[in-house]
Amino acid sequence: MKKLETIDQNFIKTLLDNLPQNIEELSVPKDKNNKKTLKLISLAEEKNLPISFNKDKKLSATFKPSQIKDINFLEKLISQKENSLLLILDHVMDPQNVGSILRTALAANVDAVIVSKNRACHLTETVRKVSKGASEIIPFVIVNNIKYLLKNLKTLNFNILGCDGTAKKKYYECDYNLPTAIIMGSEGDGIKPNLKKDIDEMIRIPMNEQIESLNVSNACSVILFEARKQRI
Numbered sequence: 001m002k003k004l005e006t007i008d009q010n011f012i013k014t015l016l017d018n019l020p021q022n023i024e025e026l027s028v029p030k031d032k033n034n035k036k037t038l039k040l041i042s043l044a045e046e047k048n049l050p051i052s053f054n055k056d057k058k059l060s061a062t063f064k065p066s067q068i069k070d071i072n073f074l075e076k077l078i079s080q081k082e083n084s085l086l087l088i089l090d091h092v093m094d095p096q097n098v099g100s101i102l103r104t105a106l107a108a109n110v111d112a113v114i115v116s117k118n119r120a121c122h123l124t125e126t127v128r129k130v131s132k133g134a135s136e137i138i139p140f141v142i143v144n145n146i147k148y149l150l151k152n153l154k155t156l157n158f159n160i161l162g163c164d165g166t167a168k169k170k171y172y173e174c175d176y177n178l179p180t181a182i183i184m185g186s187e188g189d190g191i192k193p194n195l196k197k198d199i200d201e202m203i204r205i206p207m208n209e210q211i212e213s214l215n216v217s218n219a220c221s222v223i224l225f226e227a228r229k230q231r232i
Helices: 009-018 037-044 073-081 095-107 126-130 146-155 216-231
Strands: 004-006 023-029 051-054 060-063 086-092 110-117 142-144 159-163 180-185 199-203
Touching: 004 126, 009 037, 009 060, 023 037, 037 051, 060 073, 073 110, 073 142, 086 095, 086 146, 086 216, 095 110, 095 216, 110 146, 142 146, 142 180, 146 159, 146 180, 159 216, 180 216
Parallel strands: 023 051, 086 110, 086 180, 110 142, 159 180, 159 199
Antiparallel strands: 004 060, 023 060
C-alpha cells in the first residue's frame, strides 16, 4: 500500500505515541514557534524519527498505513482473549460515520471493528482522516459474510446484541462482561432481517420522543461506553 500523509496534529500525536515505527518522516516548518508543534517535534526526536524542514509553514507526517485484517486474524484474536468485545457494522456506508466510530471504538477498548466485503465502507483515506489515527491502531476486519460470522461467534458463546429503536430492552440492562458482539445497522435500513435471527438480544437507546434516532456514530458511543463502564 502506498504511503499516506497527514497534517492533522492529533493524528500525528496518536502515531507518535503508539506507532512511531510507522512514521516514515516528519516534515516541520522552519518557523516552528507553535507550542503544540514543538512538543510533537520533541517527541519525534525522542523516538529518533527522521525530521525534515519545509517552507510551507505546516507540520506533516508521512506514514505507512495499517492493513485491513481478515477472518483468520479475527479468529486468532478471539482465541487469545477471554471476553472479546467486537463491533460489527452492517451496511454502514458513510466514511465520516465509520471514521468517527473507529475513534470511539478505540477509546472504548473494542477489540476489532468488522464490516462485510460488499455494501460497506472500508478503510478509505477519509475514514482514516476522520478517525484521528484510531484507524491505525484498532483492527479493521473485512469478512465475506456477516451471517456466517455470527453463527461462528455463537458457537464460541458470544452474546450477540443488535441495536434497534423498536427493541424493548434498554442498552444498559445488558451484561457486557461476557464475550460480546454488538451489531449496528445503517441509519436508513437498520440491521438486515436475515441477521436478526442470529441476534441474542435486541437493545435500544431510550430517548426523547421528539427525535426518531441518533446518528449511528453517536449511538455507537452511547452503547460502547456502557460496555466500557461495565468492564472497568
